Amino acid sequence: MSEKQDKLYAMRHSLAHIMATAVTRLWPKVKLGVGPVVETGFYYDIDLGDKHLSEEDFEKIEAEMHKIIKEDQPFEKSEKPIDDAILWARENNQPYKEELLNDLKREGTTLASELDAATMGIGLPAGITGATPAKARVGDVSFYTNGDFTDLCRGPHVESTGKVGAFKLMRVAGAYWRGDENKPQMQRLYGVAFDTPKELRQHLDMLEEAKKRDHRKLGQELDLFVISDLVGPGLPLFTPRGTILRDELGKFTQELRSANGFKRIHTPSIAKRDLYKTSGHWDKFGNELFLVTSQESSEEFVLRPMNCPHHIQIYASAPRSYKDLPLKYMENASDYRDEKTGELHGLSRVRAFTQDDSHVFAREDQIKEVATELVEAANDMYKQLDMRLQFRLSFRDESEGYLGDPRLWEQAQARIEELAQENDLDYFVEEGEAAFYGPKIDFLATDALGRQWQVATVQLDFVQPNRFELEYVNEKGEPATPVMIHCALLGSIERFLSVYIEHTAGKFPVWLAPEQVRIITVNQEDETIAFANKVVEQANELGLRVELDNSHESVGKKIRNAEVMKVPYTIVLGEKEIQSGEVVPRVRGDMEVQKPHAAHEVEKFLKSVTNEAKSRTTKSSL
């Protein structure tokens, strides 16, 4: 950790205390939770009983914070034995602190995440949120005091409240005490903080930029998808333009998989409940399944939440020999999950989505080869999409809910790590991220704003083949159990689109652009219209997606409309073009570049756009 980051950390942490000080001055009855540093700032969880803060209160709180900063109160560290600390918490009517201290005393750790540790006085090495609270010895706990405010805290802090840089309170949100939805909900006050006002402003500007790229906003502006109150929340409807994106991406992922010998299959969107009882999904996710009842029979059906059990049934439909393996199926399949309403978000969290799903049934000795192919396919895909990938090995943790033999798990995790090493992946391990049936390699894409999103995934599954009693006949004529490898390259097409729209800010490469070329006429004269129609025809023959704008608007206005829709290429047709048979294409965003493009023969121009689309490049061919 660099010195600058250490300083920023201390500043942000000190601001959390200053905020708590301000809140305590304004509402002395406040019960405090924890107040750690987060990526760009800090928060503090508070409980004001019946009083609920809203953003309208920020002005008051910020004013009070500025007062405290001006008072330049020194931060002073002190230590108390744990029992004295518990007494202190009780006397000061701070039940949340008391709970943390009691846990600390009993367990030697607060058991919760490092967030708790960051605000505790336990003797952990000074580090940022990455420090894991290993079982700490319970000795004295430390406190920091500024003015008349004292808080249980591990530090570090800046010298005094006057030395905290620039900050801004951002929002207030509900947050469960210790992240447990069965515990009381507190209010979490978020602030951002930076060394200088300039950096703060830059951060706020970046947030503005992110807002402009928000896929929900662009989805509407670029006419890609809509959500209807009548259809329901989390059920996006894709317009013709949005459907082109889906189809092109769907084709891309299928081509990549076909190259590796996957066969397309098609399976229905519902199944009997028993299918998911066998797979284990019913027990694990029963409350998130949409149920479908038949009016004919008493049979209960489920709208499928994922596709592996269906695919498994195709495998199970015939006896399989070791010579048949690996058997590879793929399907761009729609799934439905009854997500809680509060969890829905644009296209990134929906109730109906499509996965570019695939399943491989393989022998043990084939795992490596198959997984390597898939990792390579994912690499190819994201390279072509111009997105950087990182790899997360998602392993199980000690919690319950993982099915199957722990020894198989260990084996599988070792295999995954081996694979990552052999493929030279830049990976990190995260425990508790595994699927209930096995460990995964998750691919995290980084978007243009530096945010990370999980996209592709390759998962090893030793559990479902057992539960479904899948078999093949091995070389010795004995029955053996295949291994399953689940893989999606895009993940959910909807979620991928949400990331990709924001990554590109809607400036899709030609191969994906719903409209590749916009043709604008200078006037409505017969000759112009006839020429334009001819160009449209030529383009259509080449398979290009073109739109003709021969409306009664000024050329400037029509250009603007094309730019607003982020069409990659625009050509203007008038007398000049009719005479010369050449066009000077306007490339999307040319205003920023300010360099005119060369004239091209109409047909040559159209062909070069066609080639650009075919090669799926992200670079302009002009």
Next chain:
RNA sequence: GCCGCGUUAGCUCAGCUGGUUAGAGCGUCAGUUUUGUAAACUGAAUGUCGUCGGUUCGAAUCCGACACGCGGCUCCA
């Protein structure tokens, strides 16, 4: 699901503490303009002020329930 905030024309938004026919810009439509690379001009239409209920002489405005959205929390096969 939970906490906070919000919902006014197709879109973006104004409408202060309740007071006669609810506004603007863009878009749409009509007319004029035959237009040369990011917004021509003039005019017109458009709203059960999210839904239902309540308070009130009177509700877009106050209260309640519900729906939907936003920011988080929790969850994410």
